[in-house]
Amino acid sequence: MSRQPLRFLLQAFNYALFMAIVCYFATSPSIRILDDDEAVLTIAFAHAGQLREPCRRLSQEELNQLPANMRRLEDCPRERSPVTIEARLDGEILYRETLQPPGLFEDGGVDIYFSARIPAGDHRLALGLNDSVREQGFNLRLERDVSIAPARVLLVGFDQKTGFVVTGAE
Amino acid sequence: MRVNPVKRAYLALESWFNLSFGTDWNPLYHLGTLSFFLFWIILVTGIYLFIPFHASLEGAYASVEWMTHEQWYLAGVMRSLHRYASDAVVVTILLHLFKEFASGRYRGFRWFSWFTGVPTLWMVVTLGITGYWLVWDELAQYIAIGSARLLDALPIFSGAMTRNFVSGGMNDRFFILIEFLHLLGQPLLLVFLLWLHVKRLSNVNIHPPRGLAVGTLLALVALSLWAPAVSQGPADLESVPRALQIDWFYLNVYPLLEVWPPQQIWMLTTGITVLLMLLPWLPPKKKEPVAVVDLEHCNGCGICFEDCPFDAITVQARTDGARYEQEVVVDPDLCGSCGICAGACPASNPFRSARDTLETGIDMPQQPVDDMRRQTREAVAALSGDEKIVVYGCAHGLDVDRVARADTAGVRLICSGMLPPTLVEYALKQGADGVMVVGCRENDCYYRFGNRWLKARFAGERKPTLRARAERQRVCVHGAAETDLRAVERDLERFRARLALLRAEREEWVAS
Known part of the structure; x- marks a missing residue:
């Protein structure tokens, strides 16, 4: 075989090899995210803890010491309480975390995001939240039966008025 | 004279390509220009794809499906070329990196090109990630949540980003932001980095030999026809895909999120980046007398x-x-x-x-x-x-x-x-x-x-x-x-x- 056709053949081989590498790694190997009988529990919401100390009414004497343009009836410290959240599934603790309020003055709200694989099917879900240093234990609770289909997301959110909101259950 | 094993491996590869392509068309001698050529393919096909693409949560997936299946002979091929050229450019850039390292062309006065080349590679990777995002299929959903988790782990973000990707949290404005990044912001930054990368060179050539360009384009077209790029199932934030086909050229970091916390992944990627950028000085090379x-x-x-x-x-x-x-x-x-x-x-x-x-x-x-x-x-x-x-x-x-x-x-x-x-x-x-x-x-x-x-x-x-x-x-x-x-x-x-x-x-x- 003369040199030129051989060279073309080798070039074709190299291009084919290059494209084979590109084609294979563009999609393979695939990754497994969930088993067939698994679902996902996601807890995602933002919440600001209660103020560490309640507002205090200033006395007349204290008010008199303040400049006229800065006289407020109440003194409200900015610092907020850390937020503790716990999720139990069928009695087992799945997630428990205490989040410190962000910000220089620890006065910000916390963002909660947690996601975990759980077995699909029927479960007993118990949620608890503490957002005040002045209270012991959870000052907000929710406990209910849930049923989750495979590959679905059981989403726990939070509403300031009604408390925990669970969506995605069958 | 002893030749180190890395260089010996490179020279063997170079010899093989010289045998196949000759010295004029040897792809290893044109990795930079070949990468530029692939960028041209990405740009031209990207402009075409932008026309029928619908940048919204509701319309994105459907418009990409239309391109892939209804107008497969043009938009579908363009989509495949866009994807495969993007993958190929990662290969040429990595080979470029390997070549310069193996032949010792990254130290001394060459530090600047090497140093600026590392962020250029990362820019290419992030450009690819936002591109996958736009399809808004299950893979896009997976990388959107993964990216948000990674970004939330940085102290500059409040930790609220991931919440965008729970049911009902995502909106069209965020989607348009990603489109803006992919179509304008990132490409402009990439052009700037490429300019910086070759700034210390004279007679810069960005065009590969015609034969090599034609061969590469034909190979990409053949691949696009043989294995067209397709989407995975439509994104659904109320469910999680069981298995995904991921593009390992761009998305290799994401599976690590299943086993490592985001902070560790940042440490790994930052460590690799810093190490690569410091390579020209490890150890410092003695400066030769100049002209x-x-x-x-x-x-x-x-x-x-x-x-x-x-x-x-x-x-x-x-x-x-x-x-x-x-x-x-x-x-x-x-x-x-x-x-x-x-x-x-x-x-x-x-x-x-x-x-x-x-x-x-x-x-x-x-x-x-x-x-x-x-x-x-x-x-x-x-x-x-x-x-x-x-x-x-x-x-x-x-x-x-x-x-x-x-x-x-x-x-x-x-x-x-x-x-x-x-x-x-x-x-x-x-x-x-x-x-x-x-x-x-x-x-x-x-x-x-x-x-x-x-x-x-x-x-x-x-x-x-x-x-x-x-x-x-x-x-x-x-x-x-x-x-x-x-x-x-x-x-x-x-x-x-x-x-x-x-x-x-x-x-x-x-x-x-």
Whole structure:
């Protein structure tokens, strides 16, 4: 075989090899995210803890010491309480975390995001939240039966008025 | 001479491609230009895809499906070309990185190109990630949540980003932001980084040889027709895909999120990035002496300015009051110490001031032109035999001392491009029957243009030219790496035979 056709053949081989590498790694190997009988529990919401100390009414004497343009009836410290959240599934603790309020003055709200694989099917879900240093234990609770289909997301959110909101259950 | 295993592996790959493509089309010699060519494909196909694409949560997936299945013959092929060219460019960039590392072309004065190349690679990767995001299929959902988790782990974000990707949290405005990033923000930044990456080079070429470009395009089209790029199921934030086909060229970090917290992934990627960027100084390379201009012998012709591969020479108005209008200045920070400028200077003529020290307009302190002339004279004087050959070799290719014998002497140069053509003439005049120049492998000069300029000078296409009085049949140029001893010896043997034939013809002519 003369040199030129051989060279073309080798070039074709190299291009084919290059494209084979590109084609294979563009999609393979695939990754497994969930088993067939698994679902996902996601807890995602933002919440600001209660103020560490309640507002205090200033006395007349204290008010008199303040400049006229800065006289407020109440003194409200900015610092907020850390937020503790716990999720139990069928009695087992799945997630428990205490989040410190962000910000220089620890006065910000916390963002909660947690996601975990759980077995699909029927479960007993118990949620608890503490957002005040002045209270012991959870000052907000929710406990209910849930049923989750495979590959679905059981989403726990939070509403300031009604408390925990669970969506995605069958 | 010992060649390290990484370089040996690279040279073997290079030899294979030289065998397949020849030195003109060898993809390893055009990895930069090939990457630019792939960017052109990505740009053109991207502009076409932008027209039918609907940038909204509701419309994105459907519009991409329409392109893929309804107008498969055009938009579908464009989509596949867009994706596969994007994947191919990661391969060419990684090979480019490997090549420069293996051949030691990332340290010393080259630090800037290497240093700026690392963020360029990351920019390409992030551009690919936002591209996958736009399809808004299950894979897009997976990388959107993964990216948000990674970003939320950084102290500059509040931790709220991931919540965008729970049911009902995502909106069209966020989607349009990603589209803006992918279509304008990131490409502009990439162009800026690419400009920065090649800023310290002269004669920058961004076009690969036509044959290589056509071959690559045909291969990509064939792949696009054979295995069209398709979407996975539509994104649904209320469910999680069980399995995904991911693009490992761009999304290789995401599966790590299943096993590591985001902070550890940042530590890993940042660590790799910092290590790569610091490689040029691990350990620091000793700075070689740079080119020195001698205004007494410089007439400001500017040939060295034209030939400098690293943009280290500038031309400015004369400062010494001489009758010439211009002079050249060397920027020591940019100079690669290759000596190509010394070979370009018309004053580097060994026939000038034959008895005194040969001084030239621009010279290398570590191997002045006068030294080259002395080495040539001594080498020729020591030769014996019927065909006396002087072999000039560059310091980054084959060690020419390995081919030395009674009738063959080697003279080492910093770069083959620093050989003034008149020195070849000088060697023949001193009594050599032939001159061979062994530079780096053809089209792969360590200093970019050494062997190319040398050939052009010998062919009379570039100043200073090899004059007609030097018989062309007695001059031979060979490109060789450190491992190419046999090939050089073979070429040398053929050269000897040619010189012997010339000698026989001359003797016959004299006798007649």
